[in-house]
Amino acid sequence: MSTLRPNFLIFVTDQQRADHLGCYGNTQVRTPHIDGIAARGTVFERCYVASPACMPNRAAIMTGRMPGAAGARMNGVPLPLDSRTFADALREAGWRTALIGKSHLQNMTDFQPSWRQGEAADRPQARRDDRDSPAYEQESVVRWRDPDHAVRLPYYGFDHAELCLEHGDEVGGAYDRWLHARCPEADTLRGPDHALPGGKTAAPQAWRTALPEDLYPSAFVRDRAIDWLEDHAARGGQPFLLACSFPDPHHPFTPPGRYWDMYRPEDIELPATCGPATPADTPLKRALHEELVAGRRSTAGSRVIAVTQDEARAAIALNYGAITCIDDMVGAILARLQALDLARDTVVLFLSDHGDFMGDHGLLFKGPLHYRSVIRMPLIWADPQAGAGGRRADLASAIDIGPTILARAGLAAPHGTQGRDLAPAAAPAAARASVLVEEEGHRPMPGSGLPKVRTLVTPDWRLSVHAFEEWGELYDLREDPDERVNRWDDPACAAVRAELTLELVRAMARHADECPLPTRMA
Structure with missing residues (x-):
């Protein structure tokens, strides 16, 4: 196969911090196979999400466009089916x-659809939209209860799609059918009501699943990916794109078998900022910690919560177990790729959709405080034709992934693509000057309103503007990489704040949608 038409094998994890990998400096979690990809390729040290939530950032990755431009600005708003993906x-x-x-x-x-307080549910929207049609119910867990339900192909550009829905050991979709074909009594082995004894943990949303390792969702991704590769090798003739997208290590935390207690909470090293809020912290961070102290927090769902150090250690230990489980699955897929003589023509990527606080600043899950633990995502690119590996690159964005893949394939990115080809980024002179992050949410935060945040990250600073708040965030990333001291109101940083605010406005203008093309003027 010509190296101008390489294969692409993409590994995607869900809600994984970049520094929960050995190749990003973690000395506790064991990820030898993913680290091996890094050793053969380029690690992007500071790749940032376009949005720190699943749907909008996955849409950004697929389209090379910021979530607002792509039409999937937040969780709960699907990517339009007429989008052009890589x-x-x-x-x-x-x-x-x-x-x-x-x-x-x-x-x-x-x-x-949710409505803002005081708005009538029958109020028409400002634009007509067909995203309440059956075509946008293809990932619905309810629709998948119908044994005849199937994905309409091609699905956002994929000719073949076997979906996993939701997280933990209660995943639905094609996985659920695969599982029941192998174990008809599977429903008696999963969920908190069927958990194994001996699973006491301080971690919120966690139970010791009775599902064996080879029936767990991560094993489904491994087995079906290997089956697909074998089928492809038998057919031959065409290059391929295979995306292996794991539902883990997202909560609920249910790593199977030996992965459950592979890491002991008492051995876990906590983030340096794991602890209670201080008077100098943002009102939102203080309100989250006040919920914890007052016993008012809810540990259900995906909204960010404050946690104790014991809870953080327990969650990280289980998270590490899920990550090592994924690493083993990645190793099995890579071994089969090699055995099928496909590896020499295959570009391998590893990435996640976004991060998780995982104890950072005493928080867990994700939310509209753009600390690096949430907005930084792992991105590893290993091209067998690129020469020696072990390279490191700096600033990158989730919207750069698709354009980089297309450039390596020798294809032009569609008009309206906002990301850039990262291939030159190995040279420091070609690195990005800044990255834009968007976040919008439909879940009000304690002591605050609905999130609407715009963030600019440069090599030296992180500026976050909250649309409905008087307060903001400004951190000196060189002097304060842990983002402990908010310089927003610091008179000594007034000029920097003004300069970065102007650059944020320019970045937002640059990333406004340019589709469709206008008619020509006389």
Whole structure:
């Protein structure tokens, strides 16, 4: 196969911090196979999300466009089916395309659209939209209860799609059918009501699953990916794109078998900032910690919560177990790729959709405080034709992933693409000057309102503007990499704040949608 038409094998994890990998400096979690990808390629030290939530950032990765431009600005707003993804471009150019695992480009729940307080539910929207049609129910856990329900292909550019829905050991979709075909009594082995004894943990949303390792969702991704690779090798003739998307290490934390107690909470090194809030912290961070102290927090759902150090250690230990489980699955897939003589023509990527506080600043899960633990994502690129590995690169964005894949395939990115080809980024002179992050949410925060945040990250600073708040965030990343001291109101940083605010406005203007093209003027 010509190196101008390489294969692409993409590993995606869900809600994983970049520094929960050995190749990013973690000395506790064991990830030898993922570290091996890094040793053969380039590690992007500071790749940032376009949005720190699943749906909008996955949409940004697929389209190379910021969530607002892509039309999937937040969780609960699916990516329009007429979007052009990098998978579409590869498919149209002759690549076989497949997705095994989590997609989350459409809603997985059947919740109705939410309304702001005081607005009538029958109030028409400002634009007509067909995203309440059956075409946007393809990832619905309710629809998948129908044994005849199937994904309509191609699905956002994938000719083959086997979906995992939701998280933990209660994943639905194609996985659920695969599981029951192998174990008809599977429902008696999963969920907190069927958990194994001896699973006491301080971690919120965690139970010791009775599912064996080879029936767990991560094993489904491994087995079906290997089956697909074997089928592809038998057919031959075309390059391929295979995305292996794991539902873990997202909560609830249910790593199977030996992975449950592979790491002991008492051995876990906590983030340097794990602890209670201080008077100098943002009002939102203080309100989250006040919930914990007053016993008013809810540990259900995905909203950010404050946690104790014991809870953080327990959650990290289970998270590490899930990550090592994934690493073993990645190793098995890579071994089969090698055995099928496909590795020499295959570009391998490893990434996550976003991070998790995981104890950082005494918080857990994700939310609209853009600390690096949440907005920084792992990105590893290993091209067998690129020479020696072990390279390191600096600033990158989730919207750069698709354009980089297309450039390596020799294809032009569609008009309206906002990301850039990262291939030159190995040279420091070609590095980005800044990265834009968008976040919008439908879940009010304690002591605050609905999140609407815009963040600018440069090599030296992180500025976050909260649309409905008087307060903001400004951190000197060189002097204060742990983001402990908010310089927003510091008179000594007034000029920096003004300069970065102007650059944030410019970045938002640069990332405004340019589709469709206008008619020509006389």
